[in-house]
Structures are given as structure tokens and as C-alpha cells.
Amino acid sequence: MWTELLESSAGIENIYLGDPPRLESVRIHEISLNREGPVLKLRFDLPKYPAKAPKKWVSQGLNTVQLELCLGGVRDVTLRMEQLVPQAPGFHSTERARLLANCEMLVQ
Template identity: 50%
Template sequence: MPPLQGVKLFEVSVNREGPSMRLRLDLAAYPENPPKKWSAQGFNVVHVELYFGGVDSVRMAGISVNPVVDISLRRGEKISLEVRSPEVNVSATADSVHILRMQAHADEEPAG
């Protein structure tokens, strides 16, 4: 898993099916050795979508139009998620976490 500090958070969504939760974010740093396809297309940002299944608790406080957050994941009996910034705080516990999608794109203001 790449570092999840200083990431741009785009979406936190909770769904009663599962119940589940999804986070969409741009990583703070572009990989040193990206796939050739990404380099050839001039991409400079990696977008990740995380899926949490079997969510049994969620707490959210604050909102921002452009939050830059630090995310931590800990494994115990459950997966513990903490999303923190001065404006946004999210915590949750879930049975599992998966990377649903990882793709690159070009951004005028590159991450990292």
C-alpha cells in the first residue's frame, strides 16, 4: 500500500448494502517507476478508490471542498480507518478493505 499521508480526498460514501463504505483519493506522490502506459500518456497523479466491506461503525465530522488528509489503516479483529485533517475527520471499522480501482491521470497541479 502506498503512503496515505497528504492525499487529496474526493469522496466518502456509505452504502447500506453490505454495509459498505468507499473512499476516492489522489495520492500525494506519483510512483518513481509508473507503468510505461502512464508515462507515455503524460500522467502525473494516481487516483485510488478504496472499498470497505462489512462496515459496522462510521463517524464523520467536518467538510471541505478541497481536503488534504492523512489516512491510517490498522488491522486487528477489524480494519480500523482514520481520516484526519483540520477540516475533516472520519473513523470507521470494517471487516475488509480492497483497492477497487487504481488509475492515473494528468493534473495541472501534480501531487507530491
């Protein structure tokens, strides 16, 4: 499970009762690179809302879990555009593409 690779997975594990969703077909909001580190940050929505969400989330009407993963020791990053799909709101071109990201990291 992907949470085993996190420095601290207790929050995600608790919210999803030990069964967090797979990281497939997540909606990526942001990818950023920082030369100091080097660090790659991914901000995305998880594909599944927890069955027993915290009461505070429910009372505020929240319906999505968004994560920011910080990946350290990045050595190589490849971003590749795949199949073109209809334009989404906020895009400035006439078409948008599915973005695939592959990262190779040094494990220290």
C-alpha cells in the same frame, strides 16, 4: 503497511516497487456509503507518484495515482469537520473544512 490489509495488493506493490506511499494527507475526492454490504468507498489521490510509472501513464502525461478503496463490514462511521480553511473552487459555502473520517469495521 496499509497494503497488507488489501485483498489484492499486487498492483499497488508492483507500481511502487514494494514501497507504496503512506496514507497521510491524501486528497479525498469522494466518500460514499452503501447500505448493502454495508460498504464504505473512499476515492483519493495518493500523495506520491511512482518513480517508475508504467510507460502508458507517462506517454499519456498522467501525474497522479488515484485509488478507490472499498471497505466492507462497516459498523460505524464518524465524519468530523476540523479547522476551517479558505474556500476551494467548487465549494458552495463561504468556507470549507478539513474532513476527518474514522471507520470501525467488523472483521469476518
